[in-house]
Amino acid sequence: MDFSKISSFLESCDNVTILTHKAPDGDTLGAGFALCRYLRSAGKKANVLNSEELPERYSFLYSWYQPQQFEEQTVIAVDIADLKLLGSKLSAYAEEGRIDLCIDHHVSNKYFAKLTYVNASASAACQIIYELLSYMGAQLDKETATCLYTGIATDTGCFKFENTTAAAHIAAAELMKYHVEFASINRKMFDVKSRARMNIEQMVTNEMEYLFDGRCAVMTLTSDMIEKSGIEPAEFEGLASIPLQVEGVEMGITIKQRHEKVFKLSVRTAEKIDASAFCQKFGGGGHIRAAGCELNGTLEEVRKLVEDSAAELFEGENS
Amino acid sequence: MDFSKISSFLESCDNVTILTHKAPDGDTLGAGFALCRYLRSAGKKANVLNSEELPERYSFLYSWYQPQQFEEQTVIAVDIADLKLLGSKLSAYAEEGRIDLCIDHHVSNKYFAKLTYVNASASAACQIIYELLSYMGAQLDKETATCLYTGIATDTGCFKFENTTAAAHIAAAELMKYHVEFASINRKMFDVKSRARMNIEQMVTNEMEYLFDGRCAVMTLTSDMIEKSGIEPAEFEGLASIPLQVEGVEMGITIKQRHEKVFKLSVRTAEKIDASAFCQKFGGGGHIRAAGCELNGTLEEVRKLVEDSAAELFEGENS
Numbered sequence: 001m002d003f004s005k006i007s008s009f010l011e012s013c014d015n016v017t018i019l020t021h022k023a024p025d026g027d028t029l030g031a032g033f034a035l036c037r038y039l040r041s042a043g044k045k046a047n048v049l050n051s052e053e054l055p056e057r058y059s060f061l062y063s064w065y066q067p068q069q070f071e072e073q074t075v076i077a078v079d080i081a082d083l084k085l086l087g088s089k090l091s092a093y094a095e096e097g098r099i100d101l102c103i104d105h106h107v108s109n110k111y112f113a114k115l116t117y118v119n120a121s122a123s124a125a126c127q128i129i130y131e132l133l134s135y136m137g138a139q140l141d142k143e144t145a146t147c148l149y150t151g152i153a154t155d156t157g158c159f160k161f162e163n164t165t166a167a168a169h170i171a172a173a174e175l176m177k178y179h180v181e182f183a184s185i186n187r188k189m190f191d192v193k194s195r196a197r198m199n200i201e202q203m204v205t206n207e208m209e210y211l212f213d214g215r216c217a218v219m220t221l222t223s224d225m226i227e228k229s230g231i232e233p234a235e236f237e238g239l240a241s242i243p244l245q246v247e248g249v250e251m252g253i254t255i256k257q258r259h260e261k262v263f264k265l266s267v268r269t270a271e272k273i274d275a276s277a278f279c280q281k282f283g284g285g286g287h288i289r290a291a292g293c294e295l296n297g298t299l300e301e302v303r304k305l306v307e308d309s310a311a312e313l314f315e316g317e318n319s
Numbered sequence: 320m321d322f323s324k325i326s327s328f329l330e331s332c333d334n335v336t337i338l339t340h341k342a343p344d345g346d347t348l349g350a351g352f353a354l355c356r357y358l359r360s361a362g363k364k365a366n367v368l369n370s371e372e373l374p375e376r377y378s379f380l381y382s383w384y385q386p387q388q389f390e391e392q393t394v395i396a397v398d399i400a401d402l403k404l405l406g407s408k409l410s411a412y413a414e415e416g417r418i419d420l421c422i423d424h425h426v427s428n429k430y431f432a433k434l435t436y437v438n439a440s441a442s443a444a445c446q447i448i449y450e451l452l453s454y455m456g457a458q459l460d461k462e463t464a465t466c467l468y469t470g471i472a473t474d475t476g477c478f479k480f481e482n483t484t485a486a487a488h489i490a491a492a493e494l495m496k497y498h499v500e501f502a503s504i505n506r507k508m509f510d511v512k513s514r515a516r517m518n519i520e521q522m523v524t525n526e527m528e529y530l531f532d533g534r535c536a537v538m539t540l541t542s543d544m545i546e547k548s549g550i551e552p553a554e555f556e557g558l559a560s561i562p563l564q565v566e567g568v569e570m571g572i573t574i575k576q577r578h579e580k581v582f583k584l585s586v587r588t589a590e591k592i593d594a595s596a597f598c599q600k601f602g603g604g605g606h607i608r609a610a611g612c613e614l615n616g617t618l619e620e621v622r623k624l625v626e627d628s629a630a631e632l633f634e635g636e637n638s
Contacts, residue, residue, distance in 0.1 A: 186480075246513075
């Protein structure tokens with residue numbers, strides 16, 4: 001698949017449903033609404049669907065959006081690597097042959113669509129949509145540019161993370177020309193926290209445990225703390241990266257209670273340690289810098305398991 | 320002054336002392352060391368001076384640097400708007416006629432040098448040095464690119480703030496090609512905190528007071544808290560922006576104790592409120608989004624003054 005094929009596909013399609021992934025983020029919504037707005041500007045009918053109610057924090061991406069009435073002819077998935085990510089309300093689209101085109105930047109893409117375009121070196125799905133629309137000579141406007149900028153900014157941590165490419169900066173430079181209110185967007189996306197989020201950050205920082213000369217930090221998040229703080233599920237994003245913000249910490253482990261004796265482990269590492277290998281020992285997995293797994297037992301049992309396993313890593317290197 | 324004149328100046332100069340501003344940040348050091356490295360690569364002798372010991376957090380900018388012995392012929396100031404910013408150890412350079420060239424991006428530049436190049440719309444002094452070196456066709460390397468990237472990233476809050484320009488993104492895209500370890504730099508510059516900093520953030524968040532339906536947040540930082548936390552002066556950077564991170568807060572006020580009955584006020588505002596006008600009432604000033612002033616009295620007296628003044632602002636608008 002290349003841009004010339006996708007561009008022919010988009011030119012000939014109509015009555016388009018655009019699917020975005022569950023637990024929606026700035027990239028899937030930015031890509032979905034940017035594509036929708038482009039298709040509508042080309043005289044086609046198009047809607048964006050998500051399995052969940054869209055979080056208020058992204059409402060600036062689609063303030064212009066009203067669903068349209070039409071008989072669906074085309075289905076496009078954006079930023080969706082796996083049919084599982086459609087979520088329960090969109091599960092009907094998981095049937096074979098329902099999705100015509102998938103545009104994605106995840107190396108793990110399962111190629112479930114009839115046509116798939118994956119560029120795993122793109123910083124964001126919005127980066128691909130930006131390059132595709134440029135290739136097609138599409139006329140952008142402030143609303144579309146806002147969607148695309150937001151997707152690139154959120155997926156790269158505002159151009160901070162390893163996945164930021166020169167192309168991402170160039171896209172940002174171009175998109176800014178459409179009067180994107182990037183400073184206000186970035187403040188909203190990266191700086192502003194609810195009081196509930198402030199509360200939970202405080203609680204977990206208070207209780208943070210430092211091990212192995214401060215090279216490993218373990219943070220615990222019990223159901224009780226979650227309830228007390230009043231935090232919403234959408235606000236958990238990025239919480240697991242807090243331990244790694246402490247100077248000297250090379251591995252940050254977050255133990256989050258799911259049920260009475262079920263805990264979700266989120267592991268983040270700074271330079272050398274393989275988070276994925278660590279989690280694989282417990283049947284989990286992920287990336288080298290961010291991985292996860294699920295553990296059963298009491299909090300004490302789970303903490304002991306985790307600390308013993310970390311000890312092998314930190315004490316093992318001296319033996 | 321334009322690039323052709325500065326470039327002739329740089330080509331003909333030698334034995335260069337480059338001055339950077341006191342309380343050094345990523346931009347002044349990045350610009351200074353990038354310029355130094357360029358001049359040395361062109362066969363000239365050059366040193367970088369600062370009034371203070373350089374903070375450890377910027378050591379990656381100049382790990383290659385050793386001072387050279389020479390009889391000073393040329394003095395260049397970078398990112399210095401005012402001679403006061405030289406600091407006490409460099410005060411000899413504040414005498415008239417000592418500084419040959421000043422390269423800066425502050426609109427408030429006092430034009431104290433024999434030649435001054437100011438571009439107030441540049442995101443950073445490093446942005447100007449980058450464009451100057453490009454204009455001169457200078458060969459960059461990883462070390463120079465690291466200096467320039469860091470200055471642009473730190474002065475724009477990693478491309479987050481209003482002062483980020485399309486040109487800043489384009490410079491970043493170009494500089495990344497020299498294998499700048501930007502993710503690790505950004506982690507160090509923006510994410511990592513000492514435990515002392517973590518402590519103080521926790522203390523001030525615990526004590527934060529919300530006024531006027533949460534539209535104003537007041538944070539107090541007493542000498543006692545500062546001592547207890549173990550925080551170093553260099554680590555205070557950005558602390559005053561914490562109140563504004565809370566959802567709904569439009570004005571964040573930080574009251575920091577300087578002496579028993581002397582307090583420094585730092586005011587940050589989000590959208591509409593003029594921080595500078597607020598501080599002017601107390602004899603201070605600054606920018607529309609960030610300003611400061613000094614107040615005398617007990618903490619209780621200072622708080623009352625501040626709250627009464629804020630009340631005029633928040634309650635006045637309804638009358």
